[in-house]
Amino acid sequence: MTPTLDVLRSHRSIRKFTEQPILPEQLDAIMAAAQAAPSSSFLQASAIIRITDPALRQQVMALCGDQAYVGAAAEFWVFCADFHRHLQWVPEAQTGFAEQLLIGAIDTALMGQNSLIAAESLGLGGVFIGAVRNHPAELVTLLGLPKGVVPMFGLCIGHPDQDPEPKPRLPREMMFFENRYQTEQDPALMAAYDQAVLHYYQTRTGGNKSMTWTGQIGATLAKEARPYMLAFLHSQGYCLK
Template sequence: MNEMYTTLTGHRSIRSYTDEPVSEEQLRAIIEAVSTSPTSINGQQVTVISVQEPETKSKVAELAGNQAWIVQAPVFLLFCADFQRAKVAAELHGQELVITDAIESIVVGATDVGIALGRAIAMAASLGLGTVPIGGARRDPLALIELLGLPQYVFPVSGLVVGHPAGPSETKHRLPLEAIWHRERYDQERLEGVIREYDEQVSAYMTKRTGGKESRSWSQTVAGVYNRIYYPEVRRMLEQQGFDFK
């Protein structure tokens, strides 16, 4: 396989960074990868806000749930779905921005951000940099919007920490391809068996990693997180930013 295959399949999240800065050239390369991402209708509904000032990063880390690696790494990138530019485009032609009255705009924006985020992670890895996505950007989104001055029709989807890894990080076991690759139609019958086998692998990995202190499986983790709405301010944030759910 080629170098890209190795880069993508060798992905791991990094949560410990050195003091070495990310160069302007490296940061620009990451943003260029984002800017050339495919987007719905070529609407380019993605904005990235780079945060490097220590004081601002510290506040972002607090809002995201006190994630220390946000402070430690030299760069924090906030990935936003952005329909503010679409609003300006509509006004230039005497049109009204209506798409934000439908949940389709939220799906489109989040999808475009997801594609862009993946490209940013891949570009960073190709430059020898480490990353970790920060879903905690949605933990206190109204405060984050105020901190970074996001206008209406723009909402935060995810953050991304970028820096030089302080050390190696293990690659976690992933669901087997049988769980995510369905041929011709969705095969629900096999899911439970595949997940049970995967749980055994993850549990063994956790037991080894923690010296027997923990044996939590994948399904236990997912069940324990998804048994509640863990970022309850998202809907209010979207409504404040001008989005509806029709």
């Protein structure tokens, strides 16, 4: 094993942080790692808003469901897909296509993952915040995001004040296929995985949460999440064609 693989395999979401700040050289290293992520067609279709103003951070936290770690982490960044930059410098550029949303989302996700891996390699921890999409129109106004910029997710980064166990992942046989997608899967594998997830939640919460993976998926996918999203994307100039 290599140190890089050790960092990748030991990932845990950290939601409790100390008050210790992140050093400037650490921030610089994380930003450099983010920018080193691959970019489709070299479009570099992302922007990152670093929230340093305490009052603004509290407002953003409120829009993210008042998740305390959004306010407590040493750093909170909002990762955005960004095609405004392209129109700014090349006004005749053609935008609004659905494929561009995919490009922006993928580019931005890769930057986010690079950022977190870099932070973890420095002994820091973090957690991604999908709740920045809870009130996207309000967040656009709050952060002054122009048309062509869409908030995708947030990232808390800081010094960990907890040491949770890694979540058990799906059996490899259920995710890695050779040549063709495998539609028929072993029910026994899923049953065993459900028990592993149930044990994880019971242990992590002291028995306050008892849920299997399939139970969690059933609850999460019982209805449409964020039904306003397509209209919001249209308002920001995405998926128009």
